[in-house]
Amino acid sequence: MINRLRHRINKSFSARFSLYIILLVGAVFIITFAVSYHYSYRTIENSARKNAEGLLKNTTLEIESLLVRMEKVVDNLKTVVEKGEISTDSLYSLVADVVKNNDEVIGSAIAFEPGYFKSKGYYFSPFAYRNREEILTKQLGSPDYDYFIMEWYQIPKLLNRNYWTEPYYDEGGADVIMCTYSSIMRDKNGKFIGVFTIDISLSWLSDLVANLKPYENSYSFVIGNGGTYIVHRQSNRILNESIFSISYQEPDPGISRRIGQKMVDGETGEEVIINDGYVAYVFYAPISNTGWSLAMVCPKDDVFVDLKLINRILAGIAIGGLLLIFIFCARIIKNVTLPLRSFSTSAKQIAQGNFNVILPKIKSEDEMLELHDSFEYMQKELVHYINSLESTVSAKEKIESELRIARQIQLGMIPKTFPAFPSRSDLDIYAILYPAKEVGGDLYDFYIDNDKLYFIIGDVSGKGVPASLLMAVTRSLFRSISAYLKSPANIVSSLSSAIAESNDSNMFVTLFLAILDLKTGEINYCNAGHNPPVLLYNNEVSLFPVDPNIPIGLFKEFPYTEQKGNIPSGATLFCYTDGLTEAENETKKLYGEERMLKILQGKEQYTCKEQINTILEDIALHVGDAEQSDDLTILTISTFSSQIGRKIVFKNELSEIGKLSKIINSVCKQMELSSDLSMNLQLALEEAATNVIQYAYDGEKGEIELNISKSGNRLEFIMSDSGVPFNPLKMKDPDVISDVEERPVGGLGIFLIKQLMDEVDYVRLNGKNILTIKKIIKR
């Protein structure tokens, strides 16, 4: 789901743009909201504080004013008593009046010092009290009620000042919580004569405090001097518990105790507490005269209840607004970008080749129109471009196909079928020609006429089509001129003047042209500025000596010189063009003559095809991934005079096996033997030779002689060595039956000779091991 949404947002410009706007507006909303919340919070907190302070002040004032009024009543009346202006019996009606005239007063007494009035005895204390609606009077003092030790009497006397008692529960009397104000009475000498008291029920205080409730869940309480609860919403706490005792039930007693201490000390202030799991503000203020303190607890949630509501409304508006903006933006942008979608479809159709697709109509004159015009321009240009490209491509294709045909024609001119002369056992010849481009300027050609091999290798200056034309001309001229001229120098001279005659573009050809007598190995040759061929013979490589004649085609008359030489039997003449030595690798480094000679060393034992493949592999290693830099042509020629009846000498080295194989091959060819028989002979002779090479000379250098002879339908091979005496025929035949695990490796060589050949004999004669192998040739 989320992935789909993300995909949609990534794909749709309108969705993405709308999202950006939403994010921006949302951020503005959040900042506004945070700032507003911060300041609203502060304002509400301040106003709550002021409100609380005002409420507290009003309430304490109200309490104080009532208490002061009560005090005044007593303080005013007591002077009448002090001056003795009233009879002792009238004192009863005095206190009765006090109770009657003041609703808050539930009792009033005038208590005198012991025996103050002789007539009245030890205790005298007229007392009036409210009993329901009635007001009753009585004399309070008696031995049972020794009021001199009561708090309301004793403490003002001791303190010598008017005194409000701590609230107490009057069990005997009105069964209410009350407190007593005692005003000291003195005679004219200032001597203490007793106290005038009034008792006030605290129910009015409870009512008053209960009304002190600015928030739904807020409440107030009053504590006395010692921290005892006087008024509390939990009535069981009143007079039984103090703010300090309660603090032990709280998770953090410190806060309550601190508040309690400050309240007892008569301070005004506020604290934040955690009360029953919710945060609340506590505001407190003293009630003067009494030493009591009033506190108001306001839960924070209640204080900020309005702010929360406003926040919810704001959040609702914000989310709704953002949603509207999103939808609105998406709609507008979609409408605006609608032409873009059409353009996109058009572009796809154009890409598919439909250049005449109709573009969307743009009514506005803005960027869309510009885009429309650009599209239209692109359409026109594309049609134009494709048309011209098509004609170019078809022209190019035509040239390319013509070049392919030209390449086939060119390669068709040179002999490519190998073995070229399968009937000749005295000649091995192989050649390759790789043009760097489709067609090239290298050439080779050969043919045999009258046991003489006519061959040419050449390189036309330049590459490609012009070079290939001259190459074709040169090759044709070689065939036609060599048909009647039998001297290489003459042939080259004729070639040169024929080409020079019509050579306006000053092209030239380097070449090596030779006539090899296959019977004698004699070679007549002429080199016209071409790389000298390499002669491979007897494990040695040497450059064939050539005269410094100039390339052909430059001058009509040039005295080309002819040279004579000899190609011994088993030797190879390796002819090549500079595409070999100048083959470049990626860093433009040339292959070089030195590397070529190193690779060719000893390779006369290879067949001509193997020689060429070996050097091609090494060139490929050098060139790597670089492009072929020049045409490359190689022509190799090996000659063998007949081996039959000759004595052939080998060194006792395994590398001589190649030479042996070549000789046997040539014999087989000469005798026109089947490939099966040829292989069997090669195998038998190799095994015999390998046996001598490996064991006869005990690590020393030595020679092996081979005589091949033929009598009737029998071929005879006599192999001799002067090594340690060893009769291979005495060796036990190897195990050719056991399973793989038990089958010994080796010992098969001699066995193979015996199996493949018709007769095998060994004799030790004149210090030589002589092995005679005979094979009957079946026609």
Place this chain on the structure above:
Amino acid sequence: MEVKIENTNAETMVKMIGRLDSMNSVEVEKAVAPVMESDMKNVIIDCSEFDYISSSGLRIFLTMLKEAKKKGGKLSIRNMKAEIKSVFDITGFTPLFIFE
């Protein structure tokens, strides 16, 4: 003589090209050494361009087969020319190998 080794998921293809005689057997032995060191699960010797073998070449074939058997692997020969096959026949090698 050339030896081409191609490793695919399922098999190791050893292609023998040309003549394997005593002159180049050491070279070929070196060329197939990585195959002998492998697990030899499924080795196929492609002889379609293999022209000649002598006893030193036969040694290499037998050594490879023994190694494969020892490792519990498989070695088979593909497209061997008849002339070479006849050498295998003479030397009693034919029953030892699997010819595809």
